[in-house]
Amino acid sequence: MTPVQDIAPTITASHAALTRDFPLKPFAIRHKLAGHPLLTLSRIAQLASELPRDLIEYNSGKVAISQDPNAIPSVDLDPVEVVKRIETAGAWMVLKRIENSPPYRRLLEDTLLSVAKARGFNSCLDAGFEQIEGFLFVSSPNSTTPFHLDSEDNFFVQIHGEKFFTVYDNADRAIASDDQIEHSMTKHRNLVFDPQFADRGTEFHMHGGDGCYIPYQWPHWVRTANDYSISLAITWKTKDVRRVNDLHFCNSMLRGVGFPQQAPGKNPVFDAMKLAVFRTGTTAIKPLRASLAMRKLLRRLALGKDANYYMKDA
Numbered sequence: 273m274t275p276v277q278d279i280a281p282t283i284t285a286s287h288a289a290l291t292r293d294f295p296l297k298p299f300a301i302r303h304k305l306a307g308h309p310l311l312t313l314s315r316i317a318q319l320a321s322e323l324p325r326d327l328i329e330y331n332s333g334k335v336a337i338s339q340d341p342n343a344i345p346s347v348d349l350d351p352v353e354v355v356k357r358i359e360t361a362g363a364w365m366v367l368k369r370i371e372n373s374p375p376y377r378r379l380l381e382d383t384l385l386s387v388a389k390a391r392g393f394n395s396c397l398d399a400g401f402e403q404i405e406g407f408l409f410v411s412s413p414n415s416t417t418p419f420h421l422d423s424e425d426n427f428f429v430q431i432h433g434e435k436f437f438t439v440y441d442n443a444d445r446a447i448a449s450d451d452q453i454e455h456s457m458t459k460h461r462n463l464v465f466d467p468q469f470a471d472r473g474t475e476f477h478m479h480g481g482d483g484c485y486i487p488y489q490w491p492h493w494v495r496t497a498n499d500y501s502i503s504l505a506i507t508w509k510t511k512d513v514r515r516v517n518d519l520h521f522c523n524s525m526l527r528g529v530g531f532p533q534q535a536p537g538k539n540p541v542f543d544a545m546k547l548a549v550f551r552t553g554t555t556a557i558k559p560l561r562a563s564l565a566m567r568k569l570l571r572r573l574a575l576g577k578d579a580n581y582y583m584k585d586a
């Protein structure tokens with residue numbers, strides 16, 4: 273059992289990584305979150321019972337690196353049972369937006385504060401850690417997370433079990449084009465993986481106590497080994513990231529009603545106009561998002577008929 277004094281919400285990395293590589297390049301980290309009482313299977317099962325259904329996604333862990341989103345095998349258990357039986361369920365699960373639970377929010381903020389201080393700042397806000405969100409992953413042995421990208425910066429920490437995390441630089445858009453990035457953000461996150469990419473990846477081999485920093489929109493795929501796995505993605509969005517994300521969503525909606533759009537950054541004047549209209553609209557409908565049924569309807573209207581693919585039973 274991990275001694276109590278060794279469980280502290282801290283991340284460490286080399287000085288070079290925190291000053292030279294951050295935030296544009298991935299790097300290995302270490303942390304002291306393994307064994308934390310909020311990150312045990314029994315506490316995670318409790319969290320799964322408390323979260324709204326649209327913040328829980330799970331399916332079989334027996335999927336391909338290049339997985340067709342329309343052919344993902346499901347798991348016939350409720351979310352709490354998936355967590356309790358994760359050693360044998362053959363499942364992959366993510367609990368989203370766990371910062372909505374106050375103790376988890378504190379854990380995320382305290383952990384990022386350790387990085388902020390290591391970089392010479394006194395607060396998360398000063399360090400640029402805005403819109404902090406947490407995603408908790410629970411996976412059975414020998415599970416795969418297909419190739420995809422995420423639209424935030426991420427300290428990924430391995431809590432239990434062995435995990436292989438392979439990440440790819442996409443600065444030249446050769447691995448995922450602008451169109452594929454927009455699709456990944458707004459329809460389904462999975463990307464097509466070309467085996468020719470394989471030797472371009474950087475692999476992080478992690479056990480409890482290890483982790484990695486994953487920059488904004490760097491494509492990656494992940495697999496577990498012979499033990500079940502618990503991992504936590506500690507994410508944030510800077511102002512620039514929120515701007516690009518909003519433009520992608522705006523572009524997707526306009527494209528959906530027949531107006532082709534250029535990728536963010538290609539036409540800055542038009543980007544600014546679109547962003548103003550989009551943000552006025554999303555602010556106006558924000559109160560509607562308190563209801564699960566309304567969130568499902570809004571996702572369906574904004575992102576298309578498959579937008580609620582991950583909660584067929586809800």
Ligand SMILES: [Fe+2]
Nearest residue numbers: 420421422492
């Ligand atoms: Fe990811």
